[in-house]
Amino acid sequence: MTMSNLAYDTPAETGDLSQQDIAAMQALRPVPRISIQAFCETEGVANPVERAGEDRRMAKAHLKVHMGGVPTAIEFYQSAPTPNLILLESRSEPQQLLEQLGQLAEYCDPSSKVVVIGHYNDVGLYRELIRSGISEYVIAPVSMTDIVSVVSSIFVDPESEPIGRSIAFIGAKGGVGSSTIAHNVAWAMSSLFKSEVVIADLDLAFGTANINFDQDPAQGIAEAVFSPERVDEVYLDRLLAQCAEHLSLLAAPSTLERVYDFDAEAFSQVIETAQRSAPLLVLDMPHIWSGWTKSTLIKADEIVITATPELANLRNTKNMVDMLKRLRPNDPPPKLIINQAGVPKRPEIAAADFAEPLGITPMAVINFEPLLFGNAANNGRMLSEMDAKNPVVATINEIAHVLTGRSEIKAKKKAGLGSILGKLSRNKK
Known part of the structure; x- marks a missing residue:
């Protein structure tokens, strides 16, 4: 079994969206008014997360990006309430990641959703994360489209009436x-x-x-x-x-x-x-x-x-x-x-x-x-x-x-511009 049907395994963010990405984004419903905090270890993940926060479909959501992975989140939530959604990037090996998430769980409100962005394509890890209550496991590198899509999949009811x-x-x-x-x-x-x-x-x-x-x-x-x-x-x-x-x-x-x-x-x-x-x-x-x-x-x-x-x-x-x-x-x-x-x-x-x-x-x-x-x-x-x-x-x-x-x-066919630009x-x- 591969992870292709289980996680959003996509190319790294390149700047301009492809026609396929644009079509996928246009099909998404707006995300409701929620709070999101992301803890990223690399710029390659932090950048698309920040771009996702600027998208019009995330206009109602309040997104804050922190540099630092699960250990930073553990320290942060010892003295702060947890938001509706926590995005965590981790380069840790599967066993270490599971141990860190166990520590984080001590400080998380049960209603908070958690999405992990990992660097290991491991079916066993995916199953264990889902079993432990993680909402989704996404494999890096990720794109802005992936971030908006996964947030939408968690917080937008698929049974709700379509929006015109x-x-x-x-x-x-x-x-x-x-x-x-x-x-x-x-x-x-x-x-x-x-x-x-x-x-x-x-x-x-x-x-x-x-x-x-x-x-x-x-x-x-x-x-x-x-x-x-x-x-x-x-x-x-x-x-x-x-x-x-x-x-x-x-x-x-x-x-x-x-x-x-x-x-x-x-x-x-x-x-x-x-x-x-x-x-x-x-x-x-x-x-x-x-x-x-x-x-x-x-x-x-x-x-x-x-x-x-x-x-x-x-x-x-x-x-x-x-x-x-x-x-x-x-x-x-x-x-x-x-x-x-x-x-x-x-x-x-x-x-x-x-x-x-x-x-x-x-x-x-x-x-x-x-x-x-x-x-x-x-x-x-x-x-x-x-x-x-x-x-x-x-x-x-x-x-x-x-x-x-x-x-x-x-x-x-395009014609010459003459003096218009001038x-x-x-x-x-």
């Missing part, structure tokens, strides 16, 4: 059409795949989802945000406006009777509740940068940036892409939609030139179609309701396929 996928749409500038695209993509998802979709309009002052769907609900997302203690699936269901057979809306009040200053976690409760209510949640984000927009974007499963092909949009998009890459190091980059391309007599940046400094292939390039979009907006209808055969509708449908994993973005660098000076 959240897709956040945000514009590189105001007026680029992010909300319109978000609404139409949500409509496409619900109608093409017969899947329940919830749209949450997070622009409480100026949101347009109620207009675009010709809805005037008496209540909406404001009631949920201002009374988070009341939010559960039943309460949320009362706030939803039905837009189509499989499409529901959490509408914004779109009034200026009060100011909408929120703390960083203001929308967390309503978003988490909505994710338990439907398999797909579309977040229509306003073009602002605040604590709560930053927090919401960090936690989203997918981010879509809509931009028009001009220089300020390119600068803003690059700033957002770079920032999100730092904030979400274990997630793929945001998706990019270039909207309003081909405006008559307007100088603009070619799609390939726009995308190259971002390192992202655009998910779609949507041409300027003022008649189609204008008629749809003025009539409170979706684009497909106005002209189902229009090429823009086909593009919206393809976006829906990509965002639900039913197809992939088709790569296009302009960007000059603007930063």
